Each structure stands twice: as structure tokens, then as C-alpha cells.
Amino acid sequence: MNSAILLISCPDKKGITAQVSAFIYENNGNIEHADQHIDNQTNTFFMRIEWASKNFSIKNENIAKEFSTLAKKFNMHYSLSFSEDVPRVAIFASRDLNCLYDLLLRHREGQLRCKIPLVISNHGNAQRTVKDFDIKFFEFPVTKKNKTRVESKTADLLIKEKIDLIVLARYGQILTRKFLDKFPNRIINIHHSFLPAFVGEDPYGQAYRRGVKIIGATSHYVTEELDAGPIIEQDTARINHRDTIGDLKIKGRDLEKIVLSRAVRWHLERKILVYNNKTVVFD
Amino acid sequence: MNSAILLISCPDKKGITAQVSAFIYENNGNIEHADQHIDNQTNTFFMRIEWASKNFSIKNENIAKEFSTLAKKFNMHYSLSFSEDVPRVAIFASRDLNCLYDLLLRHREGQLRCKIPLVISNHGNAQRTVKDFDIKFFEFPVTKKNKTRVESKTADLLIKEKIDLIVLARYGQILTRKFLDKFPNRIINIHHSFLPAFVGEDPYGQAYRRGVKIIGATSHYVTEELDAGPIIEQDTARINHRDTIGDLKIKGRDLEKIVLSRAVRWHLERKILVYNNKTVVFD
């Protein structure tokens, strides 16, 4: 069953919920999900509202225009999407295929409602697996010297393939601001620590040396500052003094997969709103 | 800041959200929280909506009457409450004062927005503590013989004291149907297991003998069937083969306190809707 989804943020004012739901009701829409949140610190109103497309009296292509009066009135930032527009996802991987593999399997199981037209890696070892899933594979090795060129070629490819979301599945390379600016809030990374602890390289080694009793993983939108973008999801697992760095890596692998896949699923289901370098997740 | 809260359940139909929010908006109410849920299996609509009383054009005592047209139209079950009506809570305790003490401390800290006019126990050992908190204490020992009489006396006292919620803080006594029927969905119990596992007596002993690797606690509304009422909240803690029954009890105590206090807080904040022997918790 097709549906339309509105994600809204604006200054809080009387009547937003009433008028948005009236807009849907008067056009014969049946609300299937509605969730709202008010941030009292910043006086900001957030809403996610989803209604059945069937019998809705405005055609999909005209909804934005019809809604614009309301949007202007309340000074809204909003995004409108339709469940029948299946997002197109590119996965970036590197040598460690744990998260890549997990996403491909969840996709095959139907957990992730998207198309995955392509995988890009700076190594070749994922090639066979990716092709087994009938997905195009591009090996783009990155060096200091060719980085700008590779990023530019990558961006072109992503635009040509109409990619809506980029997932860094333990990609390892730092992307430049120029690249990031082309895909704002559309690049999800998994960092294998409980951010903001253990930013940067070798977080399991850092965790081991600090002697923490719990490790974590964090999925977040990528921004220019390393590992400092809006956090989407985190989870943790208990360790103890018997665990070697190798054990941390094994325990962490399960966290990484779960935390990354939740973030991707929520993004695909248009459940995430970004503001103030934080996220509202309407789960 | 005072607010009004509506909890609604009814068959799902087009326009409920729109018309409920219009009712609030047209009477100059500012919605502070709104959450809804549709159970697709039973086609039931659930809503919790809270708005600022200030400037609302209908007086509290007239809201129900004004709302009744809408309520009838959609065949709603609903309850209307006002944040300024602070609920009155009676705590029932027995020998183990762990949960009683915890509730009293949280209340003193301001975590639980209620009045606690009285504590009833079938033992006397809580007397001093309860009085230190300036709360009336009644010792009503229960025997097979006097049970009916004690329950009747208890009910009279609760009605006289205008008690809105009864919390069984490890009370231990089974209440009769006659008593329960006077307080439907208004008696919260804590059971020291992960229900439906280990119903009835000595759940820690049962858990120990079964050799589970995780223990739990469950808060639920009390219904006639033992430990089978609508579950409000549960939590779990890891144990291992080194833990004796005594260790289980110590680990369980923290769970009991946390799980019971969450249920009580949510009930006081009118966040719980009961249906089908289950709960919707708008947290």
C-alpha cells in the first residue's frame, strides 16, 4: 500500500498539528502514522506524518505545491516523499566486509526497502561477493595523490546512478568537504566506538588500552569534522579483563552490523530529522 | 504550567487526528505533546494528546461536555485529565521494604508527581520509615480468616482517601476479584521475574533451578488471573553460574525498583492505555 510521508521542522506555534492534519483529511487522506516532538530548548516543532496515497485527492506531483501555503505560513523546513519511490543506495566498503555483507543479506531478506545498484571499494576483495548479489562493483583505490580525482569520478557516478543515500560500511577513507557538500545528511557512517569516546583510528585498541568495561558502536551522518556528525544510533556490549583486542573486535562486529543497519533502515523509512547536529528518530 | 491530557482509543477512521487537533486549536489550545498509534491487527486507533490549559477557551469542567460530540461520532473510549489534579497514591507493602523505600525517595526527589497519603502493610516493620516521610501508616495483617473483612476495610479507607492508584510494592497478598473490580487498571504490581516465566511464588528460586542466564522484573496492572495482567514494563539483568539465589535476589532488587518506578511514573503522567490485556505506553 503506497503512502506519502511528510517530515517537518519549524518554530513551534499554535495550530501546526491541526492544520497539517486538516490538510490531509480534507483531501481525503487516511493518516497511518503521526508522531511529533517539541524541543523546548529551541522552541522547535518536529513532525513525521504518513498517510495512504489511495483516494488522496491530490496527485503526488502536486502535493508539494498545494502544501506550500501551509509551509510558508509556519516557516517550515519539510521534505515530502512517497513510499513507491524506492531509495537508491550506494555502499562504500574497504577490506573488512562484515558490514557490507550484513547489509546485502538484510536487503535480500527484505529488511531494507531500497535498491542497491552499486558498491564502491578501495580494495578488490569484495568483488566476487558483490557480483553474487547481482550488484555492480567498482574498485576505486584511493591514494593521497589521486584522492581528488577519485572523489570527483565517484560523485559523477553517484549522480549518474541517482543515488539517494551513501552508506560507509567500514570504508576507512576520509571524504573531503567538497564531496560531503554534495550529499548533505545523505552519508551514513559506522564508527566502531561509543562516540564521542575513541574518535579516529583504532577505536578497539584505544578502548583496550583505556580499560573500559563496555564497548560500543555509533552510526552517524558524516560531516566535515571527523566522527562528529549527528548521531543516529548507538549500542553497547559488555567486556571484561579477559577480552583481548581480538575479542573486542569480534564482540564489536555484531554491534557494528546492528547499529549500522538500524540507521540505514530508519533513513530509508524517512524516520530521521536532523537539527542542531543531532537527530530526531521517529521509530 | 498546567495542561490537559486526553487518552483516546477507538476504531480507526479517517479524520480522527484532524478533528481532535482542530477541537484543541479552535479553542485556542497549544498542543505540547501528541502521539498516536494504530494497531493494524484490530484496526484500533490510540492517541495521547496534551495541551496547555492557559488561554484555552473552554473551562476544565466543561471540556468533557464539549468534546462529547466528537467522542460519540468516533465511538471513542477516552479519559480526560488535568495536570493540576495531582493523583493520590496508596502503597501496599509487606516485609521487604526495598520497593516501598525507593518509591518514597523518588517521590521526595520529585520524580513522581503525586501525593502519597498512606501506606498499608500486613506487617509493622515499615512503620517508622513511613512516618519519617510524614505519611500515614496502617498495619492490616491478613489471614485466611479475616481476608474478606480486611479487604473491605481497606477499600473503604482507599475510597475515603480518594485514592487514584494503588501500588503493590512487593505486597505478597493476592487480592480478590471483588476488591480488584473496584480499581480496574488502577493497581500496579511488581513481579520479580521476566513474565510470563516464573509466575507465582519464589521466582528467584525458580529461575535459579531452571538455570537461566538472565533474570528480570515485570510491572503490570493486576487482574484476577495471577501475574497475568497487562504488562507495563520489564527489564533484565545478566547472571551466571556463580550467582547463588542470594545473588539473584540482590541483582533483582535493582531491577524491581527501576521497573516498578517507571510504571508508576508513566501511569501518573497518563501515558498508559490498556487494551486487549496489553498496554500502549506513550513514553
Added chain:
Amino acid sequence: MNSAILLISCPDKKGITAQVSAFIYENNGNIEHADQHIDNQTNTFFMRIEWASKNFSIKNENIAKEFSTLAKKFNMHYSLSFSEDVPRVAIFASRDLNCLYDLLLRHREGQLRCKIPLVISNHGNAQRTVKDFDIKFFEFPVTKKNKTRVESKTADLLIKEKIDLIVLARYGQILTRKFLDKFPNRIINIHHSFLPAFVGEDPYGQAYRRGVKIIGATSHYVTEELDAGPIIEQDTARINHRDTIGDLKIKGRDLEKIVLSRAVRWHLERKILVYNNKTVVFD
């Protein structure tokens, strides 16, 4: 580095630790891990002790004989194994390949130190995947009528293949006592609930209908009584009223994989002792 592992249980008495460690030390063994546990309720002593084979003055094939004096003296049950004897594992699967796939991937990653010579399923859908992993695949459909015959054929195959451990990766079929008796404490099952809650069929449906707030998964050794064998590991995940049965299944899949793989790993590393229908896990 090769090592020898002793798992011991016996009535607790003075001197067990001293004499077992002296036996190893006097034969020039270097203890790498030692863990013990005393169950005070039953006065039972449990020990897992692992030492480097290198330089040990008794050959592997003679250790049991040399140790037998001590074993008799303390009336021990014990098992002796050597890390270089890599266990041979058969996986039983059915239509849902989630756990099968996970075990094969973890095995390929090196998380599970074993050989997996064969997979048996009562459906054919795993065939391609299993063969991609270079593992033999047997499709043995089970009906009421052929059950005895299939079990007998299966047992012959397992014995011929020198299988040490059978893993039921959502196998679905109930095994007869006759079959189970051939592999005592050597068949691990994953049940998709927090046992002892929701024994038997459709545990996610049972959980949904009961309205629990947390779901679980349990790995256990299989005994004749359904889902009542010694529990090896459990884990839980939070759900809420928004979750459909379908959501429970998705959330549960991650639990199932993690809980089953931990049990298999611990068994392979000889970390589990069974007694009194419970387990001691020296993790």
C-alpha cells in the same frame, strides 16, 4: 600454540586444585587458563584448566591414563581434549537460513574453530549457499511416516563423518529420544524466546499476544523434554507497542544469531560443563 584442556566435575574436597595443578606442573606444563567453581548447594567442584602442550612430558595419548589415579581418588567426571583436535560440526537447518548463514560466515571469518563437513536440511533452499561454502549438503525431508528412517539414516551419516557437535540452526523438527541418546550434550538448539517463557511453536506470536516489553532468544542443549534442556546462553531486546509480529521477528533474528553463535563457540572451546540440567560456562 597447541594446548590440552581438562574439564572436571566432582564432589568438593580439599586438595583438588593443588593436586591437579601439581600434576600439570610436575609434568612441565604451563597453565594458560584455569577457572573453577564450587556449587555450595550440591557441594560440587567444577574446573576448567588449559595448559600448553609444548614441553609437556606426557604425550597426549597417555595423559588420560596418567591422570586416572587422580581422577579416581577424587571421583571425578572429566573430559580431556586437545586444541589440535578440531571438532567436526554438522548444522541442521530448515527453510529459515538466518542462523545457518551466520554460522557459516563466522566460521569463514575464523570466529568458530571447527570443521563443518556437512549441512542437513529438510528443505532444499539452502543448497546453493551451502555449496558456495564448499560444504556438503543433504536434503532429508521429514514426514511423520519416514521420521524414524530419516533419523536413523542421519545418525549413520553423522557417525560416519565423525561429527562431534550438532547445531540446530532453526531446524524445526523435534528429534526422538533414540536419536538424542546418541549425542548427549552434543546437540545445541536455538529457541527464539526467553525460555522458559513461550516454549514450543510460534514464540514471537506468543510474545506479541502476551504483550511483553522485551523479547529474547535462548541456546540450549537438546534433551527429550521440548525446550527444557540446559540453557547455555540467553539475550534480550526491547520492543514496544508499535512493533508488529513482523518487527519482533526482525529484532529477534539478531538475537538468535548472536545467542546461538556464542553457545557454539563456547562449546567448541570446551568452556561448558553440564550438570543438574544447568550449565557452568567458563567464559
Added chain:
Amino acid sequence: MNSAILLISCPDKKGITAQVSAFIYENNGNIEHADQHIDNQTNTFFMRIEWASKNFSIKNENIAKEFSTLAKKFNMHYSLSFSEDVPRVAIFASRDLNCLYDLLLRHREGQLRCKIPLVISNHGNAQRTVKDFDIKFFEFPVTKKNKTRVESKTADLLIKEKIDLIVLARYGQILTRKFLDKFPNRIINIHHSFLPAFVGEDPYGQAYRRGVKIIGATSHYVTEELDAGPIIEQDTARINHRDTIGDLKIKGRDLEKIVLSRAVRWHLERKILVYNNKTVVFD
């Protein structure tokens, strides 16, 4: 039943377990608990061994001397203690009495095997509560100016009272190196974040602003560098975008109490070994 406890760390060598357990056995001791750990990175051996004092052929006051030959041979750091020597604990508190209260209640329940002769606070508000528990209360307000003097007076008092362990129950004041040096690995602090994230002041505010999805608490031994001492225990709790800073504080309070009380209990039971700014916890 009285017991003796040895905590040992030394370079790993063949025969340590054998000779330590032989020492106990030959002197007619019955080992009740034994746990060991080898850190392969630093080649360090750790052991905790506990045996029944009853019938042990060496008197408590002579054990250290008798054991010294072995200790020298293996170049051991070790501490010997006796369960009948009940540790004496001083709690340092400030305005927020959450953790103080919790420790006092757990102590009264018998969860913490210690004496608590005194509580020191830089505020007076705990006075009544502390006196209700029949514990001496000292109000030592700290200012920049009097800090050295107050610390010196405090140290004298602690030494006079033969305090074995200092617990900072949300004490808030930073202790000087001079003071810390008098009580190495004998001061336990609770920090209300998941360290090393959010060191220093207002960790809940820091967590809120960073937009994390999980908060934590950490108990650790205090060293000179702020919040950087050996971590004893950590735990975490899930939050979401609806939680205000106030909600974080409420959720965090339960974590703080649990995490601090575990650390104190383990310390009192001599289960903690410190090395390399990390802890081995033999739980």
C-alpha cells in the same frame, strides 16, 4: 565462615598456580574460590584465591611470613586479607545525596560488608539522614583558600578512624595529589558519564548537547588526572530525542547508584586488582 584471601600479580611463569595451591593444601586449607588471569600482552599473571580459615595450620598473623618465600621466588606483588577484618569506609558527599543514600541503604540491607564510621560533606544537608543511620557526620566546606587545610584535617581524621576505603558519592571536589598519594587505589569515584566520554563538569549537559543515544556511568579509582583512573565498572541506559537534560539526570541516577555500589562491593570483597591503569575484576 572466615576465610583468607590472596590477591597476586607477578610475571607469568610455570608453576605459580601449583605452588600457591600446594601452599594452601599442605597447610590444610580448603580453597573456596580461585580465579586467575594471564595478560598475554604484558605476560603478567593475576590470581585471587580464597580459602577457609578453619583448620588452616598457620595462624593469620603468620601467613604472610610463611608465604614470603613463594612470593619472593615469583617476584609477586600480593595482598593478603581476612574476611573477619571488616573494612572501614568513609563516604564523601556533597549536595546530591542520591548515591550516599543508596550506599547507606545497601549497607543496612547487608549488601556491603563493611563498617561506615563516618560521612564527610562540604554541605550540611546530609546531616539528618546520616545521623538517622547512626553514622558520624562531618561538614567540611571547601573553598579555594582552605582546601589544603581541609584536606590535611580530613586525612588526619581518616587515619585516626583507620579508614580503608574512601567512596566519593558525587563529592564534586577535586582532591590534590598530596591527598591521593596517602590512599593509593583506595578512593573510588562515580562519574556520571560513560568515560572517557564527557570528562569533567556537567556530563549530562555534554551528553545532551552531543546528541548521544545512550548515557552511562563509570566508577573508577581516583588518580591525579581527572576522571582518568582505572575503571572498575560501567553501565549504560538508552535515551532518545524526547529526553531533556532533566530526564537524562533521572535516568542517570539509577546508573550512578548501581555502578558505584558494584565497585564498592567488589573492592570490599577484595575482587579487584589494579595494573597498568586498568582493573582485573574477579567477579
